[in-house]
Amino acid sequence: MAHTMRRRILTGAAAIAIGTLALSACTSQRDDDGGTTTEGDVDSTFIFGASGEPSSLDPAFANDGESFRVSRQIFEGLVGVEPGTADPAPLLAESWDVADDGLSYTFQLKEGVTFHDGTEFNADAVCFNFDRQNNFTGLAQSESLSYYWGKLMRGYADTGTSIYGGCEASSPSEVTISLTQPYAGFIPALSLPAFAIQSPTALDEYDADNVGGTEEAPTQSEYATSHPTGTGPFQFDSAAPGEQTTVTAYPEYWGEQGQVQEVIFRVIGDTTARRQALESGSIDGYDLVAPADLGALEDAGYTLVNRDPFNILYLAMNQADPALADIRVRQAITQAIDKEQLVTQVLPEGTTVASQFMPDSVIGFNDAVTTYDYDPDAAIALLADAGFTEANPLTLTFNYPVNISRPYMPNPEQIFTNLQSQLSAVGIVLNPVSNEWGEYLDLIQGGSDHGIHLLGWTGDYNDPDNFVGTFFGAQGNEWGFDNAELFSALTAARGLATEEEQAPAYEAINEQIAQFIPGVPLANPVPTLAFDQRVTSYPASPVQDEVYNMIELSE
Amino acid sequence: MLRTIGRRLLLLVPTLIGLSVLLFFWVRALPGGPAVALLGERATPEAVARINELYGFNEPLFIQYFTWLGRLLSGDFGASIQTGRPVLEEFLRRFPATLELSIAALIVAVGIGIPLGYWAARKHGKAWDHIAVVLSLIGITVPVFFLAFIFKYVFAVQLGWLPSDGRQNPRIDATHYTNLYVLDGLITGEFDAAWDAVLHLILPALALGTIPLAIIVRITRASVLEVQNADYVRTGRAKGIAQNTLRNRFILRNAMLPVVTTVGLQAGLLISGAVLTETVFAFPGIGAFLASSIFARDFPVLQGFILFIAIAYALINLLVDVSYSFIDPRVRVQ
Numbered sequence: 001m002a003h004t005m006r007r008r009i010l011t012g013a014a015a016i017a018i019g020t021l022a023l024s025a026c027t028s029q030r031d032d033d034g035g036t037t038t039e040g041d042v043d044s045t046f047i048f049g050a051s052g053e054p055s056s057l058d059p060a061f062a063n064d065g066e067s068f069r070v071s072r073q074i075f076e077g078l079v080g081v082e083p084g085t086a087d088p089a090p091l092l093a094e095s096w097d098v099a100d101d102g103l104s105y106t107f108q109l110k111e112g113v114t115f116h117d118g119t120e121f122n123a124d125a126v127c128f129n130f131d132r133q134n135n136f137t138g139l140a141q142s143e144s145l146s147y148y149w150g151k152l153m154r155g156y157a158d159t160g161t162s163i164y165g166g167c168e169a170s171s172p173s174e175v176t177i178s179l180t181q182p183y184a185g186f187i188p189a190l191s192l193p194a195f196a197i198q199s200p201t202a203l204d205e206y207d208a209d210n211v212g213g214t215e216e217a218p219t220q221s222e223y224a225t226s227h228p229t230g231t232g233p234f235q236f237d238s239a240a241p242g243e244q245t246t247v248t249a250y251p252e253y254w255g256e257q258g259q260v261q262e263v264i265f266r267v268i269g270d271t272t273a274r275r276q277a278l279e280s281g282s283i284d285g286y287d288l289v290a291p292a293d294l295g296a297l298e299d300a301g302y303t304l305v306n307r308d309p310f311n312i313l314y315l316a317m318n319q320a321d322p323a324l325a326d327i328r329v330r331q332a333i334t335q336a337i338d339k340e341q342l343v344t345q346v347l348p349e350g351t352t353v354a355s356q357f358m359p360d361s362v363i364g365f366n367d368a369v370t371t372y373d374y375d376p377d378a379a380i381a382l383l384a385d386a387g388f389t390e391a392n393p394l395t396l397t398f399n400y401p402v403n404i405s406r407p408y409m410p411n412p413e414q415i416f417t418n419l420q421s422q423l424s425a426v427g428i429v430l431n432p433v434s435n436e437w438g439e440y441l442d443l444i445q446g447g448s449d450h451g452i453h454l455l456g457w458t459g460d461y462n463d464p465d466n467f468v469g470t471f472f473g474a475q476g477n478e479w480g481f482d483n484a485e486l487f488s489a490l491t492a493a494r495g496l497a498t499e500e501e502q503a504p505a506y507e508a509i510n511e512q513i514a515q516f517i518p519g520v521p522l523a524n525p526v527p528t529l530a531f532d533q534r535v536t537s538y539p540a541s542p543v544q545d546e547v548y549n550m551i552e553l554s555e
Numbered sequence: 556m557l558r559t560i561g562r563r564l565l566l567l568v569p570t571l572i573g574l575s576v577l578l579f580f581w582v583r584a585l586p587g588g589p590a591v592a593l594l595g596e597r598a599t600p601e602a603v604a605r606i607n608e609l610y611g612f613n614e615p616l617f618i619q620y621f622t623w624l625g626r627l628l629s630g631d632f633g634a635s636i637q638t639g640r641p642v643l644e645e646f647l648r649r650f651p652a653t654l655e656l657s658i659a660a661l662i663v664a665v666g667i668g669i670p671l672g673y674w675a676a677r678k679h680g681k682a683w684d685h686i687a688v689v690l691s692l693i694g695i696t697v698p699v700f701f702l703a704f705i706f707k708y709v710f711a712v713q714l715g716w717l718p719s720d721g722r723q724n725p726r727i728d729a730t731h732y733t734n735l736y737v738l739d740g741l742i743t744g745e746f747d748a749a750w751d752a753v754l755h756l757i758l759p760a761l762a763l764g765t766i767p768l769a770i771i772v773r774i775t776r777a778s779v780l781e782v783q784n785a786d787y788v789r790t791g792r793a794k795g796i797a798q799n800t801l802r803n804r805f806i807l808r809n810a811m812l813p814v815v816t817t818v819g820l821q822a823g824l825l826i827s828g829a830v831l832t833e834t835v836f837a838f839p840g841i842g843a844f845l846a847s848s849i850f851a852r853d854f855p856v857l858q859g860f861i862l863f864i865a866i867a868y869a870l871i872n873l874l875v876d877v878s879y880s881f882i883d884p885r886v887r888v889q
Contacts, residue, residue: 047725052847055639213634213641220639241638242649243839244725264725268837269847272704273720277837280711280719 042553043534044261049274049286053242053267058208058224059193060133061140063147065544068193070265072547073247074116075196075230078107078126079187081545086310086361086462088188092121092197092231102182102497103165109173113254115199116235123169128200130177132209134164140211145218148194148460152185182497185463191545192461202229233549234263242267249549258549271405278302278530285531285538291348291410294528303531303538306350309524310359310542311408312467313456315419316519320448320480323386323394330517332382333452334372336426337419343523346414350526356510358467359524361542362459363499364506370514379426388427395429397451401440407527408456415454415522445477452519461543464506465494472518479518486512556880563873567866574865575627578858579620627862633855637848642859646841650863651734652722653840656763656833657825659756663764664771665818672775672814673807679780687772694769699828703762703835710758718755720837727751759836763828767821774817778810785809812883819875823868 054067059075062068080091090096093107113121133149134157140146141156155161165178179186189195198208206223213219228236233255234247249261266283268274274286275293279300289297289304298304317324317333324330339353355371358364388394400416401409409415413434420430433450435443444453455478459466465473473490475482489512493505531538537552626633632642675687711719722736723729729748731739737756740749782788788805796805829842837843841860848856 045726053638055637213639218639219634219641240839241640241645242844243722246725266721266725266837267839268720269843270834270837273835273837276707276712277720280715282718282720282724 042259042555044259044553045264046260046262046285046535046548046551046553047264047266047283049268049277049283050265051267051269051271051274051286051288054245054265056145056220056224057228057236057239057245058198058221059196060129060149060198060208061145061211061218061220061224063194066265068544069546070245070247071193071196071228071230072232072545073234073263074228074232074236075193075198076232077190077193077196078109079190079195081191081461081541081543083539083550084308084541086188086459086541086543088191088462091191092126096187098187098498102184103180104176104178105186106174106176109175110254111173113231114252115202115231116229116250117199117202118252119199119201120172121197121231122172123175124172125200126175126177126197127167127169128203129195129197130164130167132203134162136209139213139218140209142218145211146194148189148192152183152189182495184494184496184498184502185461185465188461188463191543196230199229202227233257233547237262253549256549258551259553260548260551263548275530278532281532283532284535285529287527287529288405288407288410289528289530290405291346293530294348297530301533303533303535305529305531305538305540306348306526307529307540307544308361308542309350309352309408309526310361311456311458311524311527312354312357312359313408313415313454313522313525314354314357314519315452315522316444316455316478317452317517318448318450318478318480319518320477321396321451323388323396324451325481326386327517328382328386329388329394331372332379332386332426333423333428334517334520335375335382336379336428337422337520337522338374339520339522340374341422342415342418346411346418347523347525348410348528350528352524354521354523355514357471357513357519357521358464358510359459359542362462362464362467364464364468364493364503364510366507366510366514369507369510372517376426383427390427393427393429395431396423397433398423398430399433399435399440399444399450399453401437401454402434404437404440406456407458408525409454410525412454419454448477448480459543464502464509465490468506468509468513469494472513481518483516486516556877560873560877563876567869570869571862571865574862575624576620578861579623580616632859632862635848635856636853637851637856642855645844645856646860646863648734649839649841649844652838653826653829653833653842655722655735655737655752656756656759656829656838656840657822659760660764660767660825660828661818661822663760664767664821668768668771669775669814672772673779673810675772675776676779676783684776687776691769691772694765694772697765698831699762699766700831700835702765703759703832706758706762707835717758718751719758722752722755722838723748724751724755755838759832759838762835763825763832766828767818767825770821771814771817775810775814778813779806782806782810808882812879815879815882816875819871819878823871826864826867 050066050069052066054062054070055064056062056067057070057074059067059071062071076092078091078093079088081087082089092110092113094110096105096107098105107126109121109123109126115121133146134153136146136149136156137158141150141159143150150156153162153164163179163181163183165180168176170176203223206221206227208221208223210221211218226239231254233250233253235250237246237248239245244267245265247263249257268277268283271290274283275289275297277283278286294304315337317330319325343351343353356366356369383394398416398420401412404412416432420432423430444450444455457467457470469490472479472486474487486509489509493502493509496502496505529538529540534553534555535551536554539546539550630643634641635645638645671687675684678684707719710717718724727748729736729740729745730743732742733739736752737749740746740752783806788801791801791805826842829840830846831842832838833840833842834846844856845860848860
């Protein structure tokens, strides 16, 4: 036995020695791989660390960021966005005309475009896709599947509520889509991956509409798991669920192919694990860098890329609380907060102070909106006026979430602490209540038992209704007020036909909101991506419309 | 023997029924409930009410329980809220990764633990013995996730010797049959892929194997010490039996009995330890998926996976008892 033991130890030592040798071989493996796959010296495989796996590769049945990230490589819609902005721009449609009544849109389509299965992209394919979504039935209509069609088209053929009027192909390169009601957000909405044009042949062949399971946990079709077919610069290659999704360059792509020939989306759920994966070289980049990691990554020479913020962080005031129903109290809170201090102390570099409940790039942003400057003395005076003094201080519940990071709220605990100290300084007594994210949303949106709280929103596309309409469009538990004037103004603005009509309407609404003070718009925090040094250019987009044929690599 | 196994398997039934009751009510007691988990942050109370109505979350709990149990018995574990795929499929897809990692951790624990414990016992009272005891104590007390972070930071991030995450370098194009990556590489002759998978296993296996390793060192050491001083060993020594025979036949074989039990128990515990290790190393097994399911309130996955793990644990225990009776015939008589 002693002999065997000794032999085992020797074998072990040998294994360690071989291991060390092989490890040094392994570090150089990355460089070796690159040289074989492309012209030049660039490793054409780009590996992105995703925080989760896509829920569906059929964009019509997806509404989450991770699905759209992959969809945007494979699919294209009629409308895209102007690079680096949230504004609509031609993509598969080269141009469009809107009828005077705002009810029909005629698109001139790009010619010579093919789907990844070799079939031709044309007007019939466009109609097939729009008709398909409008004709979803049963389970396919649920919010967990065709969320965007349901929300934006307000229904389906068989529910009788859909504002989709029909689609007509007048020639292979001209198509007219009609609506039954004017909808000013239609063109920008088409830039969402949910409205991407997919191959009718592939949709049919792989039974794309065949979704199963239940509404709470729907199961995907064969098409959505292994045959998504679009016109984009990359075609689907393979998916190892929970591990990675791979797409490769589509050689027949109509546009510029770029340097990247293969993209691997690796699933790494934990934020720290994503950072370490970048540091150890196993990924080329990742999204939503934690503010606490920014300095260290920058010092270590990683490339940090900021997206233009397309979001809003706000402090909401629940008017179901009698004290908050008093506008003097709401104004006092507004004047007690030094937004500059909040931004410089606890939010990522590049974050801007917000004056209204939407970022400044959204249609209807009001440059001349009423603002309330930081003025603690005025706040104390307003509170005294409302009957709150040192002897009888205003006491409020302050709700905030814990253990969560959102693009508009990277560090709720720190934001809370900062605001707490500012509000205490004017004599407001706060009763902090923190909850886990899911629980937090239930508390805020499910009932009236809350005071002031932190929340926010990231926009889907350039549409004011997507911001203020979401917050103040109807009576709800979050804000606890009933302002018929505001609700009807928002309903009317939503139905306007053109951006020219929308802009002044929403500017007026923003002023109305500023006068009413439902809450304090705080900031538009910058979401940051981090990349390996070899990534010299990344097409950051406020609405995350980032297509990887635009990436530039140096090695 | 077969009757014993049969009886043990039958005993599994009430255990699993009890567990199913616990799992069911625990999930229902989660704040917010399944409707909000499904509908997301901006769900209106009306939408939540509609989902609750549609899926019977408003029904009396015991009716919901029997409906759920009925579906389980017909093999329908529901679908994951996060991925939309059946829970059973998700489990089977990820289990090979966890199995591979657990085997690697067990190899670390047994391969180092038994020789080290044996050695410490032979050097009883000397400096090396003390070092082994102190090291094993540290191994038991340091939490797995902390160790995992340290290993990863030192060996992957700072030194760059080993990969920090995943099961295989994504740049390697490997063929998979069994989804046990090392085995797949060996079967297909893609030795670089197999080696790459081994490299990816080293750090997580060390982290996951540390606690069982430490426990095995202590048990082996104590057991060998006890047997060394037993009367029959002294008698054997007095009769002039060769040192090697004495060590192999007398001491080691008898000392191994409690060690085998410990190894079995630790093998079962590895799966629960994998939750933290897999999360830290982004290792795509059932552990990492369980962790993300907790945050996503993916209750069908939590319920299903915990049931599967319980069954696996029970089967491992059964296996240990059976193998025990082979090593020690006295057990069989009872």
